[in-house]
Amino acid sequence: MRSEAILVVDDEDGIVVMLDNLLRREGYTHITKATSAAEALTAVRAVRFDMIVLDxxxxxxxxxxxxxxxRKTSNTPILFLTARSSDLDKLQGLYLGGDDYLTKPFNPLEVVARIHAHIRRSSIYASDSMNTEELYKFDRLTVNRTTGQLIVNDEEVPCPAKEFELLLYFCKHPNRVFTVQQLYEQVWGTMVDGDEKTVVIHISRLRKKLEADPSVSKLIVTLRGIGYKFVPPTRSLR
Incomplete structure (x- = not known):
């Protein structure tokens, strides 16, 4: 049996029951179900979830x-499930703080696989954090893996789990170029068609937190047709 807590939010009872059954077969027993936003908010305020599946x-x-x-109170990974299949909807969900996105109709086993992948990576990340203190300090940018804190210009900046993991990966490998596929596989898992947008949006969100002018990025640099690299700051970010 697994100890991780999962919140499933969907107004379709059939989907909620199906995911509950599938997750229980995988050993997840701490599953909370909600069919409205009000129920979901009540649950989030009462329980510290390891994963949220959100319609x-x-x-x-x-x-x-x-x-x-x-996102005002929790950095828990969020997987969107929706019948909206346009790129605009996917981009909006990721920009607002979502970590992953699947459209309906979906393969139930893929949903469970993605949930498991997010939880597994978070578990590995937390275990490594307990065993190894990691502090990256570049001028006025500090990333503390042990406490899960991002400090920019002496102020703590909220950073959802996947954004933080992505930034941490960059900090571990400064000035090294990575393709979108390499970044996705290191932070999220196996990449499929369409997942490249997830990386692009998370980098965009990080730039807004790190850069004085996100439109002219000096920290996470784009190399067109190749990928991205993290260039540690040596001067004030402002």
């Missing part, structure tokens, strides 16, 4: 708005 179309609040509310 976009809810009766009382859309999932994008709910994600924004959750």
């Amino acid at each position: 976009v179309m809810l009766p009382d609040m859309d999932g994008f708005t709910l994600c924004t509310e959750i």
